[in-house]
Amino acid sequence: MEFDAVLIPPRRAHSIAKGFWHDRTINDDLDACVAACPDQTALTAVQAETGAVTRFTYRELSNMADRVAVGLTKLGVGKNDIVACQLPNWWQFTITYLACSRIGAVMNPLMHIFRERELSFMLKHGEAKVLIIPHTFRGFDYEQMVNGLKPTLPDLKHVVVVNGASANNFEALLSGPEWEKESNAKTVLTQHRPGPDDVTQLIYTSGTTGEPKGVMHTANTVMANIIPYAARLHLDANDVVLMASPMAHQTGFMYGLMMPIMLKSSAVLLDVWEPLRAIDLIRNESVTFTMASTPFLTDLAKNVEESGKKVPTLRTFLCAGAPIPGPLVEQARSVLGTKIVSAWGMTENGAVTLIELNDPDERAFTTDGLPLPGVELKVVNDDGVSLPAGEAGKLYVRSCSNFGGYLKRAHLNGTNAEGWFETGDLARLDVQGYVRITGRSKDVIIRGGENIPVVEIESLLYRHPAIAMAAIVAYPDERLGERACAVVVLKPGQSLDLPALVEYLKAQKIALQYIPEKLEIRDAMPSTPSGKIQKFKLREILRDEKR
Numbered sequence: 001m002e003f004d005a006v007l008i009p010p011r012r013a014h015s016i017a018k019g020f021w022h023d024r025t026i027n028d029d030l031d032a033c034v035a036a037c038p039d040q041t042a043l044t045a046v047q048a049e050t051g052a053v054t055r056f057t058y059r060e061l062s063n064m065a066d067r068v069a070v071g072l073t074k075l076g077v078g079k080n081d082i083v084a085c086q087l088p089n090w091w092q093f094t095i096t097y098l099a100c101s102r103i104g105a106v107m108n109p110l111m112h113i114f115r116e117r118e119l120s121f122m123l124k125h126g127e128a129k130v131l132i133i134p135h136t137f138r139g140f141d142y143e144q145m146v147n148g149l150k151p152t153l154p155d156l157k158h159v160v161v162v163n164g165a166s167a168n169n170f171e172a173l174l175s176g177p178e179w180e181k182e183s184n185a186k187t188v189l190t191q192h193r194p195g196p197d198d199v200t201q202l203i204y205t206s207g208t209t210g211e212p213k214g215v216m217h218t219a220n221t222v223m224a225n226i227i228p229y230a231a232r233l234h235l236d237a238n239d240v241v242l243m244a245s246p247m248a249h250q251t252g253f254m255y256g257l258m259m260p261i262m263l264k265s266s267a268v269l270l271d272v273w274e275p276l277r278a279i280d281l282i283r284n285e286s287v288t289f290t291m292a293s294t295p296f297l298t299d300l301a302k303n304v305e306e307s308g309k310k311v312p313t314l315r316t317f318l319c320a321g322a323p324i325p326g327p328l329v330e331q332a333r334s335v336l337g338t339k340i341v342s343a344w345g346m347t348e349n350g351a352v353t354l355i356e357l358n359d360p361d362e363r364a365f366t367t368d369g370l371p372l373p374g375v376e377l378k379v380v381n382d383d384g385v386s387l388p389a390g391e392a393g394k395l396y397v398r399s400c401s402n403f404g405g406y407l408k409r410a411h412l413n414g415t416n417a418e419g420w421f422e423t424g425d426l427a428r429l430d431v432q433g434y435v436r437i438t439g440r441s442k443d444v445i446i447r448g449g450e451n452i453p454v455v456e457i458e459s460l461l462y463r464h465p466a467i468a469m470a471a472i473v474a475y476p477d478e479r480l481g482e483r484a485c486a487v488v489v490l491k492p493g494q495s496l497d498l499p500a501l502v503e504y505l506k507a508q509k510i511a512l513q514y515i516p517e518k519l520e521i522r523d524a525m526p527s528t529p530s531g532k533i534q535k536f537k538l539r540e541i542l543r544d545e546k547r
Helices: 009-017 026-036 058-074 091-103 116-125 142-152 170-175 185-190 219-232 250-263 275-285 294-307 326-336 454-462 498-507 535-546
Strands: 041-046 053-057 082-085 106-109 130-134 158-162 199-205 213-218 240-243 266-270 289-292 316-319 339-346 350-354 375-380 393-399 421-429 435-440 444-447 450-453 467-477 481-490 518-522
Touching: 026 058, 026 091, 026 250, 041 058, 041 091, 041 250, 041 275, 053 058, 058 091, 058 170, 058 185, 082 091, 091 106, 091 170, 091 185, 091 250, 091 266, 116 142, 130 142, 142 158, 158 170, 199 219, 199 250, 213 219, 219 250, 219 350, 240 250, 240 275, 250 266, 250 289, 250 350, 266 275, 275 294, 289 294, 294 316, 294 326, 326 339, 350 375, 375 421, 444 467, 444 481, 450 454, 454 467, 454 481, 454 498, 467 535, 498 518
Parallel strands: 041 266, 082 106, 082 130, 106 199, 130 158, 240 266, 240 289, 289 316, 316 339, 481 518
Antiparallel strands: 041 053, 199 213, 339 350, 375 393, 393 421, 421 435, 444 450, 467 481
16 A cells, blocks of 8 residues: 655654654554563453453563464565454454554554445555454344455455454464464564554544545654643553543544553453443453543443442543533532543544643533643634634644545645644634634534544435435434434425334445434425525524424
């Protein structure tokens, strides 16, 4: 794969001079852990369905990463080849990334909710050479799905199945044989190690174009975010990080996979969010920190209160993905005894802003935080003129952790010559520099921290034989923050109900979480004189009707 990470070279000299880029990779940090604390627990992975618990010390983690790395080369994986990984929070996910980093391959994390429609585009666009999947997870047969897709993916040479029964299972090909003991293993493991400006991660994000965009990150860009993030949260080697958010999101990838290794601390992975199990893990593993979206915090506070099981070691819960309701912060502070930290970020940058630990609790529900070191924000009007504090406008970010660009789509990079990146969000800044996200100019709904690609779903609705006009808009939900509502105008003589709409969209092989959970049928859409649907009016109508 030829990567066009054009946003990296122009920033290098400045980023190094300012100390924002550290010119190290995850290989350096893992090697440092093995040297300093080889027998410390590095990773504890819990499978909710089976109850299986797998643990690795740092020595074991490094050895397994080397083993899988050599195994990948035996499948033909070389420098800059894409290894796609559609796994939940299993230990094989962490190992695969570390293995890729040993041999200069690039990992493409894929959400386990993706189905044929999303996967067919991403795997083809990213030219994935190897795809690693579960045999089944939460009742869904991934192997059957991918076998149906494989003939349409000419670059995909191998499908590796975790817990599979066939010869292409993960243990037989990668984690079982002691590949790292072969005579040429040392050469294989060192000759193509990536540099800090080489692309190390390709991760897809939903945008307004109707197709996902492949975000390219290097070790320098992600570490430029993780290091100040950990410093602001006062995290160090003594911390234990619980990660139940998917590692195929930047949240899980950067702060559940990479950060613990960089800190020489310990990570605890949970593959399915079960609040009572999470409580037991926090208590049994002495978890001190976690990061997740608002529904996770709601569930945790509710179940701690109802069960009476306290979580005294949990010092900090960083909540991002949607605004945090004030009453939830107050309840969580009271019930959990935990500092609630609000934050805002993007796949392209990682966490951009978060409040300080010594900030008043109200900052968590009245702001989305303060920029991290190496990050600048500005709010501008439609003419690009910077607005004073308190006025809402378009939010731009200039950050040391800004991505390298969108794969094969440099024209969409949204970054000007001065390094300002157009976020697509609307916001205001207060006089102290704290930001509040007030809306989104990009047409995306965030359901429980998961972006719903509105344009793509709308295009499918327009193909339905009964629908004349369609729009997807958000409506508020106490637990998930937002859910999606399909508002449609029907063709004359046609009828439609929600179950029929759901079945239609399921047949399009999209992620179930993308399917609208409410259907509103209208005689007409509010629109501009030019005919553009006014979604803000639709949202107002839904809000008013709920009252």
